[in-house]
Amino acid sequence: MDAAGVAAKPSLSRKPSPSFRLRNGSLNALRLRRVFDLFDRNGDGEITLDEMASALDALGLGADRAGLEATVGGYIPAGAAGLRFGDFEALHRALGDALFGPIEEKEPGKQGEDDDEGDMKEAFRVFDEDGDGFISAAELQAVLKKLGLPEARNLATVQEMICNVDRDCDGRVDFGEFKCMMQGITVWGA
DSSP states (O other): OOTTSOOOOOOOSSOOOGGGSOSOHHHHHHHHHHHHHHHOTTOSSOBOHHHHHHHHHHTTOOOOHHHHHHHHGGGSOTTOSSBOHHHHHHHHHHHHHHHHOOOOOOOTTOOOHHHHHHHHHHHHHHHOTTOSSEEOHHHHHHHHHHTTOGGGGOHHHHHHHHHHHOTTOSSSEEHHHHHHHHHTOOOOOO
């Protein structure tokens, strides 16, 4: 934020994915909580600039320390070592608004089924790297590796994760199975 309290317009070398911000609030909250927890390497409830830079580097986004500090620094409360979850949400919302424009607010309960379905398909495509309509163990493992999750180290663990949602036992997750799994997720504390 600048001296007037206005968020600095982010400068990106490439256009961000529209999946940066899902239209479905509950999916967005779930995803943000997971990202926050991944970035918070030491689990202290705050993401320091060093943790954020390390996470962005691991994702291949090569964080410029000065640019990161300029963009994120205004969201870190005075006296805090880093972003708490609420600060992280505010940063995400401000970046989304700066990059894509504000989200059009809908009346409570008026979230369209088409929006939910579109968000679910967007999330599915993140994992379906080859676009064949299925998430294989190798694709899931690749995404888990990008996120720095320890489960990615062992293919047997990843295959077990697939088996937990693979209702037709074909060794992969189709969109219907993915959708059922996502609809069964409860977001605690987000």
